[in-house]
Amino acid sequence: MSDHTEGFYRHGLSRMLGRSTTEHGRVASPLELLFDLVFAAAFGVLGTQFAHGIAIGEMMPALGAFAFGGAAIIWAWINYSWFASAFDTDDWAFRLMTMLQMAGVIVLAIGLAPMFESLEHGEPIANQVMVAGYIVMRVAMIGQWLRAARSAEHRSTALTYVVCIAIAQVGWVIVAWVPMTLQATLVAAALCWVVELLGPILAERRAANGSTPWHPHHIAERYSLLAIITLGETVIGTIAAAQEVTAEEGWSANSIVVIAAGIAMTFAVWWTYFLLPSAPILEVHRRRAFVWGYGHAVLFLAIVAVGASLHLIGYVFDPEVHLSTVTVVSCLAASVIVYSLALYAIHAWLTREPTKNIGLQLPGVLLPALAIVLAVAGLPLWLCLLVVLAGPVGVVVAYETGGWRGVDAQLRRAVAVGPTVGA
Template structure:
């Protein structure tokens, strides 16, 4: 079906069929560029397995994730899928591709290109919000708030391109605070025009699938670098168990009930749910890199190097703590007490895994990944037990 050249933005969340909203083909195609971006930032971590390297990986990961969130939350409210929107989406995809190209040296010689490409992504989003506010008076308060906050953050990113290292990165952190704080301080405006309660959980689930896919690719890549053997095969299988367990305990409970809190102005709950997906994505992708390194180390027959042990343990622990936060506020998982129990399971397992990181200096690669896999698999079993016959809490 031919698309009209241009349609004014409309308020999608006010439509009667909003409950039937699903990801569009354009959104799914848009996600593909983030497959490349996640692959590049994971490759950066793969070559910088250290504490400093991990912090650098996080610093590069956040703009990628926030770019995706920005486009997704705009689309859930105002997407028209006309020719104009498609062309702006194409421009965003090109800017994200440039962002991905600059990731490899994004904290060094390519940091200017990284910053400018991110500014371009945000500038397109700001224009979209201004146009939406112009055509939809009911949404003008929200769109103006978002456009203002995001513009300030984008301007700071632009200024950072002219600053020397490492001051450039300090300015990035300031911009992040403004970017993330803009939705947090939009309380009543978001309550008037909340995001789609069906569309956003699906979209975040799809992004989680992207990072899980990168983790699986990392496992395959690790095995492909070696001659096939029993040790590498065992580590690969255990790595897949970790990924599958994380998939299970996330997607068995993925739900937009915390997001509904935004509809009554309780931004803290809704944004805690949303922002918890950031460390979850960071942890999943990092865990894939960790498994890849463990597969290679499994051929040496000696204790797993400390940097690699800390990487896999910290990454999986971050995932479990993020899931604890998500499950604690997901009302469909049952009563407050039941959700606290589930969260305690996740935190307890994360603590056990960190003990391995601290005290597992003599453990082999198979022993480390084996214990991590068991800790994750136990979460699946406990989740099945805890959620059996669970009923949503009416107060939610």
Template sequence: MSKGLWEPPRLRVSADNEEERRATWLELFFDLIFVVAIAELAHYLDGHVGLSGFLGFIALFVPTWWCWLGSTFYATRFDTDDLGHRLLTLLQVALVAALAVNVHHGLGESSTGFALSYAAFRFLLILQYLSAGYFVRAARPLTNWYIRGFAISAFLWVLSIWVPLPWRFGLWVIGLIVDFATPLTAGRLMTQFPPSLSHIPERLGLFTIIVLGESVVAVVKGVAQKEWDISSVAAALLGLSIAFSFWWIYFDSVDGSPLKSVKAGKIRIAMTWLYAHLPLAIGLAATGVGVDQMIASQSGVLSIEARWLFCGAVALCLSVLALIHLITCTLGTTRRRKILSAYRLGAALFVLMLAAAGSGLSSLVLVALVAFACVLQVVLNLVLTRKAKTITEEVGG
């Protein structure tokens, strides 16, 4: 369908929200820059293995993810894919590229560039909401709420460039708290204009694919940088099995059922499900770096920092998946969801025990045990699904 050079935003509500809403080609292009950003974040973590490095990785990852999510939530309600929207998206792509450029020294000499890039991205999003509020009167209370909250955060990030390190990061934290709290406190405004039940899960799934891809990149990178032997190939295959297991247990159950609670006024359930994808993405990206460390350690001594990074990242993913599965109604009864969550938490505890007591394990044995814990989750999923199908057939028969 041809579009004019520019058309005012319109709000997708009621019947629009019930229709199957798919990602646009522009959104898929927009995602490409985040492939680069995640790669740079992983490169940062790979060079700063340890607790302080992981905390720094989180500090840089959260604003990057929030940029992606902010654009996604605007698009799910107001995108027009006209000339104006495309040009603003191009500017946002450039600003995410600037974020990626400043990542490696983002907590040091490049922190000013990182802060300004983030603030500029947020100001562009505010401009989009100003336009939407101007043309769509019904949505003005919601857009004004977002504009006020996001503007406060963006100004704090701009202000931070005049604050010396490390106090600068205090303003970053406050700004992010304001950013995260703005949708969370929207209340009835969110219930009046809920996000798309098909579009948001698909977009989150696509971002999950991006961070899962980092594990595949880590395997290729790890094997390419050393001579092939049985142990390195085995570690690579086990690393791929971990990524595949996470893909299986996430995408085998992902849907927007927790978002339906918004219509009932239960915003906390929906926002818990939504915000849980942040630590999941952090864990998946860090798992890729951990796999790289495991492959690199095949011919040397595995450091305690590398062991904790790898096991901690996998345990984080499993713990977050336990929470997501607990509130995903389409997985079945409350009892079945609790069982699935217990499996995930049990595996997370096992992996953490390996981190704490695995000093005598080689990297190959460690990655094999972790891979076993993850693959077991897939097997348990299949067993539960088969049992549920059998019970249904017996009742139906």
């Protein structure tokens, strides 16, 4: 009986030897789903702060803070997810390290508001709390890589990760706590990001088999789950806007349009994201994973920005806030355009056919741009909102009415080619 029980339950520590890249039925673990919860909360704070900054007329400071905070959140998630895909042992040490990283995300989220406020008021960047939370996450990641370094096969790669992460964290300490001018802070932060982004590229080149043993279907699922989490911000933005509209007007045509358009936008963005499955291509062309993975950072930020822009609609009806229709429509349209372009670029990179399905993507760019023109011309908010919505909806309609054949052919050609050097 005891032998049977030991087959179901893990005890003690397991060696991080690397998991199989062809493991059957590999899916997100309960721990990874729990890990994602804190990121959902962090994205919620980020989107709320971004919307508030725009509402008070501090567009550029809010945009800068949004990009800086969002990049930190997404980068921490990316690093953990790729590591877990390759080395997750689900033992007590791995779980405790994950819990420490979750605590770091919470601290980072707490530090977002002071960082936004400092930039909006033209003060020195108050990023100490946010950076402290980020460093907690990254130091925990160093601990994870040190465990992986005990495996002879992955020692060189793991130690390269450790060195690069450690150097970057020293840089972040300098950025956060050494008094500098705004320009010097931005330069120092840019250098830190260069180290952060180059670290995985340098480390993976030293991997025994060309990369760490991440699982293509598992990592594709992890990214799709984060896309769904960021889409939660569009639901939150819709609710926030609808509450403000109904508080001022009751259940009116405006409130109905806001709710309908917000939910339709969420569904349309979700639909377009899953037009092209990534896992079959990543399975064959593992070298395409870097651009695919990094490119998602822009896509995720764009989705959060869509949610924040939907939140802005409520501010239009707030008598204490003077926010124009042009500003709201421009923010929403720009977010949808960036999302559409990022999605197209990711699909083009995976399939190596950058022009084949461009007709499917055009509505996602042209119609939101038209909505900005209509807003400047003085047309009502509800109409402009529907025109922006028509962008991703148009992509869905084009796909479902026959465009799927072209996408399916692209996928088949990409998989049929087989792995090639540098592909």
